[in-house]
Amino acid sequence: MEVAALLVLTLSLGALVMLVALAVGRRKEEIREETEQTAEFAAEDIAVKGLASKKPKQEKQRSRKEKAPQHTLSHPLLAASLKAHSGNVTCLDFSSNGKYLASCANDRTVRIWSTKDFLDREHKCLRANVELDDATLVRFSPDSRAFITWLANGDTIRILKMIKKDDGSFNFKAASEDFPQKHKASVLNIGIAETGKFIMSASIDTSIYIWDLKGEVLASINTNQITNSYAAISPCGRFVASCGFTPDVKVWEVCFGKGGEFKEVARAFDLKGHSAGVHAFAFSNDSHRMVTVSKDGTWKLWNTDVEYKKQQDPYLLKTVPCASSEGSRVALSPDGRVVAISNGCDVAMYNAASGQQEEEVHGIHSEEITDLKFDINGRYLVCCGDKAIRVFHNAPGYRAAIGDMQGMLKKAQNEAMKERLQQQIREAQRTLDAVLAAPVD
Numbered sequence: 001m002e003v004a005a006l007l008v009l010t011l012s013l014g015a016l017v018m019l020v021a022l023a024v025g026r027r028k029e030e031i032r033e034e035t036e037q038t039a040e041f042a043a044e045d046i047a048v049k050g051l052a053s054k055k056p057k058q059e060k061q062r063s064r065k066e067k068a069p070q071h072t073l074s075h076p077l078l079a080a081s082l083k084a085h086s087g088n089v090t091c092l093d094f095s096s097n098g099k100y101l102a103s104c105a106n107d108r109t110v111r112i113w114s115t116k117d118f119l120d121r122e123h124k125c126l127r128a129n130v131e132l133d134d135a136t137l138v139r140f141s142p143d144s145r146a147f148i149t150w151l152a153n154g155d156t157i158r159i160l161k162m163i164k165k166d167d168g169s170f171n172f173k174a175a176s177e178d179f180p181q182k183h184k185a186s187v188l189n190i191g192i193a194e195t196g197k198f199i200m201s202a203s204i205d206t207s208i209y210i211w212d213l214k215g216e217v218l219a220s221i222n223t224n225q226i227t228n229s230y231a232a233i234s235p236c237g238r239f240v241a242s243c244g245f246t247p248d249v250k251v252w253e254v255c256f257g258k259g260g261e262f263k264e265v266a267r268a269f270d271l272k273g274h275s276a277g278v279h280a281f282a283f284s285n286d287s288h289r290m291v292t293v294s295k296d297g298t299w300k301l302w303n304t305d306v307e308y309k310k311q312q313d314p315y316l317l318k319t320v321p322c323a324s325s326e327g328s329r330v331a332l333s334p335d336g337r338v339v340a341i342s343n344g345c346d347v348a349m350y351n352a353a354s355g356q357q358e359e360e361v362h363g364i365h366s367e368e369i370t371d372l373k374f375d376i377n378g379r380y381l382v383c384c385g386d387k388a389i390r391v392f393h394n395a396p397g398y399r400a401a402i403g404d405m406q407g408m409l410k411k412a413q414n415e416a417m418k419e420r421l422q423q424q425i426r427e428a429q430r431t432l433d434a435v436l437a438a439p440v441d
Contacts, residue, residue, distance in 0.1 A: 071366035071386055076436060077359065079380060080118045082389035084111050084125050089384035090370050091137045095144035096194065098376045102147055103389055104135040110149060110160070112170070115375060118391050128160055128172035137189060142196045142237075150190050150201070155181050157190060157201060157215070179215040183207060188228060193237035197256055200240055202231030208242060210254060210265060219265045223250060230280040236287040239268060243278035249292055251304075269308040273300055273316055279324055285334035285376065290314070291352070293330040293341050297321055301339070301352055320355040322348065329372040331381065337400035340381050342369040347383060349396045358396040365390070398432040 073081070087107030094101055094115070101113040112126040135149035135158075146161045157179040163171040185205035192199050198218060199211040206228055208221040223231075225244030233240055241251040249271035255263040271281075276295035283290055288305035301318040323343045331340040332352070339350040345368060349359040365385030372383045374394065381392045402425055409421045 071363075071388070073361075073364055073390065075361055075392070077361070077392045077395055078390065079393050080123060080391040082111075082113055082123050082125070082391065083387065084123075084127075085109065085387050087134075088367065088370075088386055089389055091135075092371045092373050092382055092384055092389065093139050093147070094373065094375050095140040096142055096376065097144045100140070100144065101375075101382065101389075102138045102140060103384065104130075104138040104149060105387070106134045106136075106152070108132075108134055110135055110138055110147070110172075112162070113389075115380075118380065126170050126172075130158075131174070137187070139190055139192050141192055142194050148190060148192060148199065150187050151178065154178060155183060155187070157199065157211070159213075177215065179211065182209055182217065182220075189231050191233035193233050193254070194235060195237035197237070197260065198254055198262070200231070200233050202228055202242060204228050206244070208240060210240070212262070218262045219254075221252060221265060225250070229278065232281070232283070234283050234287040235285050239287065240265070241281060241290075243281055243292065245277045247274040247276055247278065247294065247296070248272050249278055249281050249290070269304070269306065269314055271300075271302055271304075271314055273319070274298070279326070279328040280330045282330050282332040284332050284336035289317075289332060289336040289352075291330055291332045291339050293322065293324050293328055295324070295326075297324065299324075299330065299339060299341060299350075318352070318355050320350060322350075322357075327368055327370075329369060331372045331374050333374045333378045333394065333397050334376055335378055335397070335401075337404075338374070338378070338381075338394060338396045340372055340374070342372050342383065344368055345385060347372065347381070347392075349381070349394075351396055351400055353400065358399065361392070393435040395432060395435055398428055398435065402428045402432070 085105040085107050087105040089103050089105045091104050092101060099115060101115055102110060104110045108130045110128040110130060113123060117123050130149065133154050134152040136152045137150035138147055140147045146159060149158050151158055159175040161173045163173055165171060183203040185203040187201055187203045190201045200208060202208040204227050206223045206225055208223060208231055209217055210219040212218055223242045223244060225246045228242050228244040231242040239251050239253055241249055243249045251268045252265050253268045254265050257263050271292060274294040274296050278292050278294045281290055281292045290302045290304050291299055293299045298319050299322050300316060303315040303317055306312040306314055322341055324341060325343055329342045337352050339352050341348050345365050346362045347364060348357055350357050364383060367385045369383050369385040374381050378397050379394055381394055383390050405421050405425050409418060412418045412421060
């Protein structure tokens with residue numbers, strides 16, 4: 001019995017030892033597998049982190065290689081390229097005293113340039129920051145001491161005052177409140193009347209608002225043109241005009257009483273003659289001429305110095321074929337002698353009286369031209385489209401002035417008049433010769 005019991009105990013202990021040995025062996029195998037798996041995961045993690053750390057460098061190198069070269073332009077009439085904005089310039093405006101050019105871009109700044117520096121090698125400018133927003137439009141006040149902007153994100157007008165410091169530089173101070181939001185569609189233009197009596201804003205959905213300078217709405221206009229493509233205030237400060245999908249340009253008079261109180265917005269006249277929608281229009285400095293450019297492939301010059309209150313219609317003076325496209329802009333020199341039209345990245349300049357194209361500049365900007373303007377003296381044509389502002393000599397304007405004076409010289413009846421005209425012709429010719437002989441920027 002004792003031998004049997006001992007045998008059973010021995011077998012039991014042996015079995016237990018074997019089970020423990022099996023369990024230990026299995027656990028060692030599991031630990032080995034776990035160790036290998038952990039090492040494998042660690043290796044993968046290191047590899048991923050290594051790739052991640054290398055990727056930004058590769059992307060930086062790639063982006064550096066793919067950075068587009070700065071657009072350059074060489075042309076005999078190019079007077080200057082103004083380069084300070086870090087974003088695309090969207091709008092330009094000259095002050096009424098002729099001293100400044102304002103520009104805004106999608107870099108949260110408005111730049112103020114001195115027009116007397118246009119022919120210098122360096123072009124300094126003052127920077128006005130647009131807090132927490134971008135300005136897409138800019139317009140000087142009549143006294144040249146303030147300007148208004150349209151805020152891209154705020155969808156409203158902001159007034160900034162230019163405060164001159166003792167050293168001659170400026171501070172820019174925003175008004176305490178922006179105008180209230182009214183437009184329901186993208187705004188395409190704003191303006192301040194030269195009389196200082198009202199501000200205009202126009203959107204692409206046929207809406208135009210007339211504001212007082214404190215941001216109160218005086219009137220609203222529905223242009224009934226399906227969509228607006230352009231709108232502006234006349235240089236005389238009396239009229240607001242718009243064009244769009246329809247082939248007409250509509251003009252209203254903003255009327256005030258003798259005491260300066262607002263009365264009404266009354267329909268003045270229409271420019272009728274195009275066979276398709278009108279892209280844009282422009283006024284001469286005295287508001288007696290208007291030029292329009294249309295989808296029908298023509299520009300038209302109009303005499304708008306009429307007695308519209310007696311139902312007199314504007315006179316069509318000239319129709320000229322031209323290249324234009326959606327977004328084309330047109331400028332009329334202050335004296336009404338030169339018409340400039342943009343088409344994509346190109347600009348053509350015409351003699352307004354003859355309709356003859358005198359200059360064409362291709363590839364002015366790397367992107368479509370967004371604004372086009374003559375300075376108030378008619379010496380320069382400026383345009384924008386990318387980060388640079390191009391300034392061109394108005395050679396067609398000098399030629400037109402010389403031609404007009406030569407015509408007057410033939411009709412002059414006294415020697416004093418003849419001598420005066422001959423002197424003016426010589427001076428204009430010297431200026432033109434100097435412009436054409438100037439080195440290209």
